[in-house]
Amino acid sequence: MSPAVDLVFSRWTTPILWLLNESGRMRFVELQRTIGTITPKVLTQRLRQMERDGLVVRTYHPEVPPRVEYEISELGRSLSPLFAALSQWSSRHWDEVEAARGHYDEQPDRPRP
Template identity: 50%
Template structure:
């Protein structure tokens, strides 16, 4: 998955190999790590799951289904997801205004990718718990 970068004027760090067997570039590495950092937080994953399971929802319903999230954090999370192209925000010209959120195709594909990670965690939770317990006993 990772190899030492050859010294050709680069930073001499690691170079990753994609699942397709192609070597990545430093720009691709930065982008991938940035995306992982943006989506791996607690709230983004929960909002993604809610919208994947429930479809198009109004702001307050998203917050209700997510649970213990402040309006400020929900707003920030949805804005980030919209900026990244994972969520589409639709404002209906009504009084009072009605705003709905739904996953884009990109957001649905991200959800599918995260399901793989979720499945991996479920498959290995006993092993992970045992390793953590063993380390805690040291």
Template identity: 50%
Template sequence: MTAAERRVEAKQAYDAYIAQCPSRKLLTTLSDKWVTLILSALAGGALRYSDLARTIAGVSQKMLTQTLRGLERDGLVERTITASVPVRVDYELTALGKSLLPLVAAIKSWAEEHISDVETARERYDSRA
């Protein structure tokens, strides 16, 4: 295989349009609403689990735990355990997680700014059905 062919192959290995691409799995993770909300909540600094649960209305304990574990596994969130009574667990964005903040903040802001337009479009669409 030539060097040019290896470069093409390497580039295709990370093409999210290819079903087996690992970046597609990451896109699936990043498109989750709880991921967006957790990353946004942690933008201001470290938070305890209970603070996150209070901040993000509607997230179940199971979903919050699963999402935090996934974010920790992906290197976006770091969990710090402090030995105390009771044990204190804090979650904080890693450098990699912080690098994602501008994108997440933009999506969150866009959703908040354009929801009325989207709801109007939905009503218009549903009235035709």
């Protein structure tokens, strides 16, 4: 498998990058609240890794209380065509995904995910 696939599609990376690409600069709490199902520990780990990989820029503001903001970097923004392609694929094929799920779920011998 390509290292790029592991980098971009590791758990939580795509939703975080997608959100920062769409929304611009965000604070940690805003990211966590918007994503909803991610724990603070995991969000911290993912943001640190994405900052290390050059996909996210962290800006620390020495105020009282301190303020930290995250935004997608130019390298991260270069993934925008990938996000657009995923969005187009979803628009075109999501009905098929839902139909396949319904068909699968109708089978009595199928385990439920």
